[in-house]
Amino acid sequence: MKIVVHDTASAMAELLRLPLRERPDALREMFGPLRSALSVLGDVDMVQMHSTGSGFPLDREDPRHLTALRQMRDAGVWSEIEGRLDAARERLAGAAPGAATADTVHVVLVLGNPDDHHLTVRSSGYFGIGGFPGAILLVMWPNEISLARIGHAAAHELHHNVRYANVVWNPATVTVGEQVVAEGLAEAFVRELAGERAMVPWVTALSDAQLDEAHEKIVAAIDVAGMQNLPPYVYGDATAELMGCAPVGLPDLAGYAVGLRIVDAHLAASGLTAAESVALPAREILANAGVPTDA
Numbered sequence: 549m550k551i552v553v554h555d556t557a558s559a560m561a562e563l564l565r566l567p568l569r570e571r572p573d574a575l576r577e578m579f580g581p582l583r584s585a586l587s588v589l590g591d592v593d594m595v596q597m598h599s600t601g602s603g604f605p606l607d608r609e610d611p612r613h614l615t616a617l618r619q620m621r622d623a624g625v626w627s628e629i630e631g632r633l634d635a636a637r638e639r640l641a642g643a644a645p646g647a648a649t650a651d652t653v654h655v656v657l658v659l660g661n662p663d664d665h666h667l668t669v670r671s672s673g674y675f676g677i678g679g680f681p682g683a684i685l686l687v688m689w690p691n692e693i694s695l696a697r698i699g700h701a702a703a704h705e706l707h708h709n710v711r712y713a714n715v716v717w718n719p720a721t722v723t724v725g726e727q728v729v730a731e732g733l734a735e736a737f738v739r740e741l742a743g744e745r746a747m748v749p750w751v752t753a754l755s756d757a758q759l760d761e762a763h764e765k766i767v768a769a770i771d772v773a774g775m776q777n778l779p780p781y782v783y784g785d786a787t788a789e790l791m792g793c794a795p796v797g798l799p800d801l802a803g804y805a806v807g808l809r810i811v812d813a814h815l816a817a818s819g820l821t822a823a824e825s826v827a828l829p830a831r832e833i834l835a836n837a838g839v840p841t842d843a
């Protein structure tokens with residue numbers, strides 16, 4: 549598996565100096581390396597995906613954008629991502645040598661929208677999409693947390709990337725169980741690579757009582773299927789409402805904390821690592837964790 553971290557620092561610096569009318573086409577070109585892997589979604593408008601996915605605005609000048617980009621460059625963000633991904637690839641290759649992978653994984657980091665509450669507050673300034681083999685998209689607005697953890701986020705997404713080269717992900721049949729297991733595995737993998745402080749803040753944000761309540765609700769819905777039904781159970785009510793889904797009474801990003809609890813129970817029962825578990829079916833992980841399913 550070859551990993552290519554594209555120089556979007558230079559591409560965005562050039563884009564942000566273009567006239568506003570030329571920026572959408574420049575952005576499409578920057579996203580070009582992801583197009584093949586994302587073609588499974590159909591004819592995706594990457595500019596629309598960027599705009600609705602917390603990316604920096606294309607329709608106005610904002611001096612904060614170039615300042616933030618310089619901050620990310622000065623912090624060595626692109627080199628950090630590359631280094632963390634190299635370590636993650638090596639760990640996965642050693643732990644799961646028979647797992648399928650994309651031949652090449654293209655990694656694109658894009659500046660986020662500083663006025664987007666979901667990105668800057670709920671997500672602590674960063675998030676990623678890596679479930680489509682061959683593509684990893686990272687979005688960030690620089691702050692103390694995002695600068696320290698964006699490389700670990702890339703490793704999290706690489707775990708997803710390898711998982712979904714082996715585990716079938718069908719938007720019509722994917723379950724709450726699969727999604728929370730995947731997030732829990734990816735965060736446990738980050739912990740294996742770099743320790744607990746490398747994990748996303750929201751896996752430890754819930755009190756014991758909140759986590760117990762969230763676990764009960766998510767386990768009760770573990771067989772709920774269909775991509776359109778999953779957001780509240782994975783991302784919590786506030787994000788789900790942004791995505792047009794009905795709330796179910798869960799706090800922000802609760803599925804990650806519950807997923808990690810489930811995965812930790814699986815790891816303890818099986819003696820496996822998260823890297824070794826990358827291609828295991830969710831039903832096996834849930835069974836090891838003592839979570840009943842209909843599967």
